[in-house]
Amino acid sequence: MDAWSNGADGVPLVISNGLGAPPSAWPRLAEVDCGFRAVSWWHRGLGGSERPVDPTRVRVEDHAADLEAVMDAGGLERALLVGWSVGVNVAFEFARAHPERVAGILGVGGVPGGSFRAFGPPVAPEVLRDVAAQAAAWLLRVVGPVAATLAPPALDTALVLGAGAVPAAPDLVTSADVARHFALHPWSWYSDLLLAAGEHPAMELDFVSFPVTLVGGILDVAASAGDIAAVTARIPQARFVPLFGTHFLPLEHRDRVHHEIVELAERAELPPVPARRPRRTGPSGH
Numbered sequence: 182m183d184a185w186s187n188g189a190d191g192v193p194l195v196i197s198n199g200l201g202a203p204p205s206a207w208p209r210l211a212e213v214d215c216g217f218r219a220v221s222w223w224h225r226g227l228g229g230s231e232r233p234v235d236p237t238r239v240r241v242e243d244h245a246a247d248l249e250a251v252m253d254a255g256g257l258e259r260a261l262l263v264g265w266s267v268g269v270n271v272a273f274e275f276a277r278a279h280p281e282r283v284a285g286i287l288g289v290g291g292v293p294g295g296s297f298r299a300f301g302p303p304v305a306p307e308v309l310r311d312v313a314a315q316a317a318a319w320l321l322r323v324v325g326p327v328a329a330t331l332a333p334p335a336l337d338t339a340l341v342l343g344a345g346a347v348p349a350a351p352d353l354v355t356s357a358d359v360a361r362h363f364a365l366h367p368w369s370w371y372s373d374l375l376l377a378a379g380e381h382p383a384m385e386l387d388f389v390s391f392p393v394t395l396v397g398g399i400l401d402v403a404a405s406a407g408d409i410a411a412v413t414a415r416i417p418q419a420r421f422v423p424l425f426g427t428h429f430l431p432l433e434h435r436d437r438v439h440h441e442i443v444e445l446a447e448r449a450e451l452p453p454v455p456a457r458r459p460r461r462t463g464p465s466g467h
Contacts, residue, residue: 182222182223182225182247182250182251183228183229183230184220184223184251184254185204185220185221185223186219186220186221186255187204187211187212187213187215187217187218187220188213189212189213189214189215189216189217189218189219190218191215191216191217191452191455192216192217192218192260192261192446192451192452192454193217193218193255193257193258193259193260193261193284194210194219194220194260194261194262194263194442195219195220195221195248195251195257195260195262195263196219196220196221196263196265196268197221197244197248197262197263197264197265197268197269197271197275198221198224198264198265199265199266199267199268200224200227200266200267200371200374200375200378201224201227201228201362201363202266202268202363203223203228203358203359203362204219204221205359205362206265206355206359206431206432207263207431207435208355209435209436209439210439210442214455215454216443216454217261217446218255218257220251220254220255220257221251222247222250222251224239224244224247225238225239225243225244225247225374226239226367226370226374227367227370227371228362232370236373237377239373239377239378240377240378240380240381241267241270241271241274241377241378241381244267244271244274245271245274245275245278248262248272248275249278252282258282259281259282259283259284260282260284261283261284261285261286261287261442261446261449261451262275262276262286262287263286263287263289263442264286264287264288264289264291265288265289265290265291265431266289266290266291266296266403266404267291267296267375268291269286269290269291269293269395270291270293270294270378270381272286272288272293273286273288273293273294273386274293274294274381274384276388276389276391277384277388280388280389280390280391283391284446284449285391285393285394285445285446285448285449286391286394286445287393287394287395287396287438287441287442287445288393288394288395288396288409289395289396289430289431289438290396290397290398290401290403290409290428290429290430291404291409292383292395292404292409293383293384293386293412294381294382294383294384295381295383296404297310297311297315297318297379298310298311298314298383299403299404299405299408299409300313300314300317300402300403300404300405301314301402301405302402302405303405303407303408311379314379314403315379318372318375318376319372319376321368321371321375322368322369322372325366325368325371325372326368329363329364329365332360337357352432352433352435355432355435356429356432359432386412386415386416389416389417389418390418391418392418392419392445392449393413393418393419393420394420394421394441394445395409395410395412395413395419395420395421395422396409396421396422396423396430396438396441397409397410397421397422397423397424398424398425398426398427398428398429398430398433399423399424399425400425400427401426401427401428401430402427402428403428406423409421410423424437
């Protein structure tokens, strides 16, 4: 398993990332003065992590075991968990087994179990949404390589066009980096991982005794904001944050999502996160 750390001091935090997403999808947490000591890992068979000897060991429970291993290796006894997409399932699965090690969970674009039933519009029957999600996951074997090939040059073109008038938007820089990582994924294996994650059943949430924030994109078709809001209502210490965006909220609303992480740390009564120092843009600071 290939792990990552931002090398910073501060509030302990584990990024339970979206399937195959690199740590660079969270640029604010990569900064050494972000106020969080963040760790993460690459999912099995993606990035720098090797495939398991047993190819069936890619369930959400297996990823939760990797989360535990990353926490142990980083010396984190208790931490905030930040999940995205399938990573929300993984964060809650770990919390169910080890609630005493979780200070709080921020979930973005995901629900704790039964993810495929949150696919598509809430008005559709759950069984049809589940079937549609399985079909979409399988089709990634075909469309994934094409999308991953086209995305980096498209984002680079947007950067060039934007640079003629204004500085390149940081979210485009980050998105281009994330797209390049995705372009290298073995898409048949990625499809297998996603299908396995889709088998994770909906969870009873009576074990949750820590604060939770769930963030949903109004335009997200992979994890309906309505379903995320419904889950939030079942958790006593939870709040729902709707944002105008898609499944890629960490890239589209990176500052707002980071604000919610800081706010969650306050609700969890953890040490305050230091204010971020202003960035110098040149030798004179101009």
